[in-house]
Amino acid sequence: MSSDRFVDLLRHGEVVGGGRFRGVSDDQLSPVGLAQMRSVARGLSGLDAIFSSPARRCADLARELAAQRGLPLELMPELGERRFGAWENRFAAQIPIAELTQFWKDPVGFTPPRAEPFDVLRDRVLRGWNLVLERQTRFALLITHGGVIRIILGQVLDIPADALLRIEVPPACRTRLRVPVGEGRPSLMCHGGLTQCGAPS
Numbered sequence: 001m002s003s004d005r006f007v008d009l010l011r012h013g014e015v016v017g018g019g020r021f022r023g024v025s026d027d028q029l030s031p032v033g034l035a036q037m038r039s040v041a042r043g044l045s046g047l048d049a050i051f052s053s054p055a056r057r058c059a060d061l062a063r064e065l066a067a068q069r070g071l072p073l074e075l076m077p078e079l080g081e082r083r084f085g086a087w088e089n090r091f092a093a094q095i096p097i098a099e100l101t102q103f104w105k106d107p108v109g110f111t112p113p114r115a116e117p118f119d120v121l122r123d124r125v126l127r128g129w130n131l132v133l134e135r136q137t138r139f140a141l142l143i144t145h146g147g148v149i150r151i152i153l154g155q156v157l158d159i160p161a162d163a164l165l166r167i168e169v170p171p172a173c174r175t176r177l178r179v180p181v182g183e184g185r186p187s188l189m190c191h192g193g194l195t196q197c198g199a200p201s
Contacts, residue, residue, distance in 0.1 A: 005179040012057040023084035036172035078128025085114030
C-alpha cells in the first residue's frame, strides 16, 4: 500500500436551469445531476474527509455522503464558484457578443462587468487548496466547480492561466491527484471518469 495521499476533485452535476454563468446563484442540482454525482460517489471507497464549496449544487451531495459514511465535512468559501457580476445566471446567448468574445480570447485579462477578477479568484482557490493539503488526510474528496478544478490543475501541472479553459470539466467530472508524503509535488492520475481512476494504490 502506497504511503502517498490522494485527493479526488468532483465537479457538481447538472443544475436546474441548464448551463449558465451561474456564479454565486445558489441553484440546486436537477434530478439528473444528483443521480450523476451519486453514481460517481458509489465508486469511492476509503474516503476519510470531504471538503466542499458551500453552494447547494455541491454541498447537498457532500452533506449526504458525510452523513452516510460518518465522515468529517468542511464547507470552504475558498472553493466557491467565481462571482460573475453582470453575467450572473445568464446563458452565453444573453451576454453581449463583444464581451463574450473578449472573455474567450483573454480569460485572464478580461473581467466581466462587476465580476471577480481572475487573479483574485485564483488566489482564493489556491488558498483553499493549500488548506486542504494542510489537513493531512489520506484520501479526501473535494466537491466544487469547473473553474476551481481548472485552477487547481493549472497549479499542479504548471499550465498557463490563459490556457485553463482548454481543460474540459463536464458535469460530475472526477479527477484524481496523488499527493506525495514528504518531498515532491502533486501529480495527475486521471481526469474525466470513474473507471479510469480506479482505487488508490
